[in-house]
Amino acid sequence: MTDEPHRHESTPDEHGRNRVRKSAEAYRTISEVADELHVPQHVLRFWETKFPRIKPLKRGGGRRYYRPDDVLLLQRIADLLYIQGYTIKGVQRLLRESGGLLHDEIPPASEEERAASAAERARADIPAPPAPRPDRLPELPIDPAPATSNPGHAPAAMPDADSAPLERARAATALLRAAMASVLAELEDLRASLDK
DNA sequence: CTAAGCCATCCTATGTCATG
DNA sequence: CATGACATAGGATGGCTTAG
Numbered sequence: 328m329t330d331e332p333h334r335h336e337s338t339p340d341e342h343g344r345n346r347v348r349k350s351a352e353a354y355r356t357i358s359e360v361a362d363e364l365h366v367p368q369h370v371l372r373f374w375e376t377k378f379p380r381i382k383p384l385k386r387g388g389g390r391r392y393y394r395p396d397d398v399l400l401l402q403r404i405a406d407l408l409y410i411q412g413y414t415i416k417g418v419q420r421l422l423r424e425s426g427g428l429l430h431d432e433i434p435p436a437s438e439e440e441r442a443a444s445a446a447e448r449a450r451a452d453i454p455a456p457p458a459p460r461p462d463r464l465p466e467l468p469i470d471p472a473p474a475t476s477n478p479g480h481a482p483a484a485m486p487d488a489d490s491a492p493l494e495r496a497r498a499a500t501a502l503l504r505a506a507m508a509s510v511l512a513e514l515e516d517l518r519a520s521l522d523k
Numbered sequence: 524c525t526a527a528g529c530c531a532t533c534c535t536a537t538g539t540c541a542t543g
Numbered sequence: 544c545a546t547g548a549c550a551t552a553g554g555a556t557g558g559c560t561t562a563g
């Protein structure tokens with residue numbers, strides 16, 4: 328089979344690099360996916376070992392080519408891990424329990440799942456991991472990726488499809504940044520007073 | 524016998540480095 | 544860009560000893 332991953336026209340990316348812009352259906356290399364998700368490459372490989380459902384195409388030399396489906400799934404995993412605060416186990420269970428459902432259909436944090444995940448955390452005594460300051464950060468429900476409910480059509484991957492959850496994630500990130508900046512300022516003050 | 528304290532080991536979720 | 548080995552920090556777990 329000549330499953331040559333298809334590329335598309337080339338345009339400079341936001342960094343000015345002349346990067347190949349791919350269509351929604353295009354296959355992506357690990358570096359592209361890592362860039363897109365803001366996750367280091369080794370983390371993607373690590374996830375591959377933890378989530379058997381992540382199965383990028385491998386071509387000669389062992390190079391990975393991620394399908395849009397894979398990218399979506401990875402996006403969802405990243406969201407659950409980093410935004411929702413699930414553990415890998417929790418995400419694994421979500422995927423398992425969601426049966427055949429994939430990325431765009433991972434049960435949007437039903438009460439049971441929330442409870443199960445909370446129970447798991449309680450058992451492990453995990454304090455709501457990336458411990459976003461509860462008094463400041465907005466609740467980010469596992470988005471049901473509503474826009475993706477156009478079965479058989481353009482992959483949910485692309486911009487508008489997921490923009491709402493993306494916006495929420497961005498808002499949360501901005502708040503986190505602000506919180507971290509103030510913590511950093513405090514630490515610097517402390518250090519300054521210690522240096523005296 | 525039981526509770527408490529200490530220590531070693533394992534696990535998790537990455538991160539780093541070497542090498543191909 | 545790939546794989547694999549090793550490192551890390553914090554928490555969980557289990558075994559052993561000691562004191563009441």
